[in-house]
């Protein structure tokens with residue numbers, strides 16, 4: 001995957017894997033594969049054995065094997081950005097991300113752009129060294145910041161050298177959803193890397209369906225289990241996107 005996202009295929013659809021054990025994760029992959037996602041995200045913060053590096057590597061090896069050609073994105077979402085409580089501290093996470101980058105089992109890793117600059121640089125250097133793509137992300141599960149603030153996080157990701165920049169925010173009203181979409185449009189025009197944006201919850205569902213029309217290259221959908229509020233089942237999401245593409249002359 002030298003080029004991360006190709007124009008003709010936009011938007012890419014990613015389904016998260018949230019199993020707590022290797023067995024659960026493998027069962028999830030089996031259930032999700034027939035639904036043909038473009039990408040699988042292993043949300044490793046749900047994995048009970050995350051402290052055990054060998055167990056994580058072995059599980060990712062099995063996931064790689066089970067998922068055939070579909071690329072895997074490895075994510076350890078922090079509690080403050082909507083993830084699960086895990087026994088690893090920030091440097092433990094960076095170490096584990098480094099191990100994953102060295103392995104042949106994942107194609108991409110996600111790290112949060114608000115982390116200490118030195119840690120972000122370590123993850124960037126390691127992923128680049130081992131040919132893995134890096135998504136630097138920002139999440140706000142409480143509210144939607146001002147448009148300029150959303151843009152700032154996305155631009156910061158590019159400054160750090162990310163391969164893609166992501167922002168997922170929670171709307172409190174419809175205006176917030178438009179704020180996110182406007183930020184997406186502006187950043188898609190100005191930035192040199194792909195932008196991924198999400199307005200979460202029921203109010204934000206429109207961004208998961210049609211955010212690509214504003215320039216978001218990837219949308220997250222439910223394969224088996226949801227990993228964030230507002231995610232739509234992949235079959236219905238794909239159908240809606242296809243309908244728009246078929247009938248609109250965009």
Ligand SMILES: O=C1C[C@@](O)(C(=O)O)C[C@@H](O)[C@@H]1O
Pocket residue numbers: 016041043075077110137139166168198200220227228229231
């Ligand atoms: O960053 C994201 C986006 C997300 O939060 C969503 O809203 O779909 C789901 C997460 O699993 C993923 O890491």
